[in-house]
Amino acid sequence: MQAQLIALDWGTTSLRAYKLAAGGEVLEQRSLSTGIMQLPSGPRTLAGRVCVDGFELAFDEACGDWLDAQPGLPVIACGMVGSAQGWREAPYCDTPANVANLGHSLQTVRSLRGVDVHIVPGVIQRSRLPNVMRGEETQVLGALHSLPDEAVLIGLPGSHSKWVEVADGCIEHFDTFMTGEIFAVLSDHSILGRTQQRGATFDGLAFDRGVQVALSVDGQIGPLSTVFSARSLGLTGELMASAQADYLSGLLIGHELTALATVQRRRRDSIHLPAVVLIGNSQLCARYQRALDACGFARVTLAEQATERGLWQLAVAAGLLDSTASR
Amino acid sequence: MQAQLIALDWGTTSLRAYKLAAGGEVLEQRSLSTGIMQLPSGPRTLAGRVCVDGFELAFDEACGDWLDAQPGLPVIACGMVGSAQGWREAPYCDTPANVANLGHSLQTVRSLRGVDVHIVPGVIQRSRLPNVMRGEETQVLGALHSLPDEAVLIGLPGSHSKWVEVADGCIEHFDTFMTGEIFAVLSDHSILGRTQQRGATFDGLAFDRGVQVALSVDGQIGPLSTVFSARSLGLTGELMASAQADYLSGLLIGHELTALATVQRRRRDSIHLPAVVLIGNSQLCARYQRALDACGFARVTLAEQATERGLWQLAVAAGLLDSTASR
Numbered sequence: 001m002q003a004q005l006i007a008l009d010w011g012t013t014s015l016r017a018y019k020l021a022a023g024g025e026v027l028e029q030r031s032l033s034t035g036i037m038q039l040p041s042g043p044r045t046l047a048g049r050v051c052v053d054g055f056e057l058a059f060d061e062a063c064g065d066w067l068d069a070q071p072g073l074p075v076i077a078c079g080m081v082g083s084a085q086g087w088r089e090a091p092y093c094d095t096p097a098n099v100a101n102l103g104h105s106l107q108t109v110r111s112l113r114g115v116d117v118h119i120v121p122g123v124i125q126r127s128r129l130p131n132v133m134r135g136e137e138t139q140v141l142g143a144l145h146s147l148p149d150e151a152v153l154i155g156l157p158g159s160h161s162k163w164v165e166v167a168d169g170c171i172e173h174f175d176t177f178m179t180g181e182i183f184a185v186l187s188d189h190s191i192l193g194r195t196q197q198r199g200a201t202f203d204g205l206a207f208d209r210g211v212q213v214a215l216s217v218d219g220q221i222g223p224l225s226t227v228f229s230a231r232s233l234g235l236t237g238e239l240m241a242s243a244q245a246d247y248l249s250g251l252l253i254g255h256e257l258t259a260l261a262t263v264q265r266r267r268r269d270s271i272h273l274p275a276v277v278l279i280g281n282s283q284l285c286a287r288y289q290r291a292l293d294a295c296g297f298a299r300v301t302l303a304e305q306a307t308e309r310g311l312w313q314l315a316v317a318a319g320l321l322d323s324t325a326s327r
Numbered sequence: 328m329q330a331q332l333i334a335l336d337w338g339t340t341s342l343r344a345y346k347l348a349a350g351g352e353v354l355e356q357r358s359l360s361t362g363i364m365q366l367p368s369g370p371r372t373l374a375g376r377v378c379v380d381g382f383e384l385a386f387d388e389a390c391g392d393w394l395d396a397q398p399g400l401p402v403i404a405c406g407m408v409g410s411a412q413g414w415r416e417a418p419y420c421d422t423p424a425n426v427a428n429l430g431h432s433l434q435t436v437r438s439l440r441g442v443d444v445h446i447v448p449g450v451i452q453r454s455r456l457p458n459v460m461r462g463e464e465t466q467v468l469g470a471l472h473s474l475p476d477e478a479v480l481i482g483l484p485g486s487h488s489k490w491v492e493v494a495d496g497c498i499e500h501f502d503t504f505m506t507g508e509i510f511a512v513l514s515d516h517s518i519l520g521r522t523q524q525r526g527a528t529f530d531g532l533a534f535d536r537g538v539q540v541a542l543s544v545d546g547q548i549g550p551l552s553t554v555f556s557a558r559s560l561g562l563t564g565e566l567m568a569s570a571q572a573d574y575l576s577g578l579l580i581g582h583e584l585t586a587l588a589t590v591q592r593r594r595r596d597s598i599h600l601p602a603v604v605l606i607g608n609s610q611l612c613a614r615y616q617r618a619l620d621a622c623g624f625a626r627v628t629l630a631e632q633a634t635e636r637g638l639w640q641l642a643v644a645a646g647l648l649d650s651t652a653s654r
Binding site: 124126128160185189229236260 | 502504512
């Protein structure tokens with residue numbers, strides 16, 4: 001089957017490449033570790049020239065062979081590749097942001113081989129504490145078709161998880177939690193990591209215990225205090241070294257969702273919590289699903305293939321595809 | 328003036344040594360970076376033997392010359408030196424813990440030069456989320472004489488700040504916040520550090536702004552979310568790179584104190600917040616004093632020389648001193 005589009009999800013630490021056929025069907029996909037903070041250094045010969053540009057090198061590694069086979073394929077990319085530290089800055093669009101219309105605001109960078117890479121802008125919310133996203137706006141678009149009609153909250157767990165309120169195809173409001181990155185730096189660089197013994201398997205009981213602590217009266221003292229219990233429960237023999245990482249994960253995600261529930265109830269002026277659609281890594285979504293359930297978010301569904309669907313739709317909106325391919 | 332006691336405050340990252348005269352008067356003091364996680368490695372000749380033991384080497388660096396001059400001086404030490412990773416483990420005493428009585432539970436390790444080092448036990452609170460301290464119990468004892476009669480909360484800011492409730496000379500209850508260490512790992516290892524430009528001078532306006540955010544309605548979303556504003560306010564040009572570290576510091580300390588106020592009001596079943604006595608590094612105490620004031624803790628005082636006073640009193644209680652010296 002003939003490819004119609006190369007779609008790149010190019011973040012801080014990873015680069016995912018999709019070769020898409022008519023209708024957005026995924027023909028092939030690749031996952032590389034060449035995020036914009038981990039670019040290859042070269043030098044290597046590209047298009048007959050010695051190249052040391054990390055973006056060019058990573059781009060070639062990700063899809064050079066696809067372009068060799070079909071030189072005319074259009075390329076679209078979302079994520080941190082469009083940030084000030086990226087390949088070409090694609091200025092943010094303000095909230096409320098109609099995600100389908102983002103396809104009209106693509107920035108272009110011409111690669112060494114002469115192919116244009118079309119970069120999706122991120123979204124900014126200029127609230128008192130501003131919020132920004134790059135990549136998630138594309139995933140939100142890709143999930144829109146699967147949303148129920150009722151008010152829904154879209155969750156995008158990750159290093160920086162985003163919680164997005166969408167109405168009429170527009171991103172109206174969103175919040176960021178640095179939960180994933182805080183878990184990583186505490187585990188890798190704080191005293192909590194010293195007693196953690198990290199295993200290969202997920203310890204669901206330890207995770208749930210952490211969530212329950214965050215939800216409990218003891219949890220009202222907040223995460224700056226409760227995280228110490230990942231150490232002190234170890235000192236008293238109540239939490240094994242092998243359980244400490246998943247306990248800490250549950251504790252932090254539990255605090256995130258407790259705070260989210262409080263803010264959502266206030267914003268909606270209702271004790272009822274909205275339905276949630278999760279987008280992201282399936283293992284991480286499974287953790288959030290457990291914790292959401294414990295926190296009273298009862299109706300949780302997963303959106304599949306949101307990134308590649310969103311990139312396809314933006315390419316269609318931008319007129320990058322043959323009119324016959326986009327059906 | 329003749330020395331009567333060597334007192335060591337031996338923590339994770341630092342070792343402070345005091346040479347004390349009768350009545351606890353400080354004759355000389357030293358600050359070394361040889362905490363128990365940063366011990367010297369040797370080899371070096373001590374007492375006629377080649378030594379590679381980091382505790383022995385650090386001990387000799389801290390006060391070997393004082394002991395050469397007065398070989399019979401007693402030595403007392405508090406802090407992480409008594410932990411399982413320390414020189415000799417001094418098992419925790421349980422809350423409620425009479426701090427003056429801790430002098431009856433010293434552990435002893437004999438150094439290569441034949442001098443006994445008497446190590447103060449830490450305190451453990453076996454609550455649902457347990458809490459432990461090592462070193463702070465000695466500082467609390469050293470501050471007791473300066474406490475008002477009313478109910479008072481003792482704050483010990485640091486990598487892990489402790490908030491201690493004392494009644495009748497006993498540590499009744501305490502909480503731990505990992506605020507200082509979380510600030511450090513976020514600044515040194517997370518994306519927030521990448522845009523921080525750290526200067527030599529304290530930016531009080533940026534710090535106060537962070538405290539106010541933690542206290543505001545926006546702050547109710549909790550520190551896992553608000554910390555991202557240290558980056559996003561930079562992206563929107565509302566927070567200079569040079570202000571980001573102190574803003575983050577204010578934000579985290581503000582969240583700590585907001586949570587502390589909530590928990591204190593609940594525990595005391597009163598809207599009134601207790602008087603606070605702060606013990607610790609004067610620059611850090613000054614930050615906490617600003618933030619405590621903003622958070623409604625109106626009556627804040629500083630306790631001076633708490634560590635050396637506490638160690639002196641414990642040595643007296645343990646009978647380590649000549650009876651004439653302890654007056």
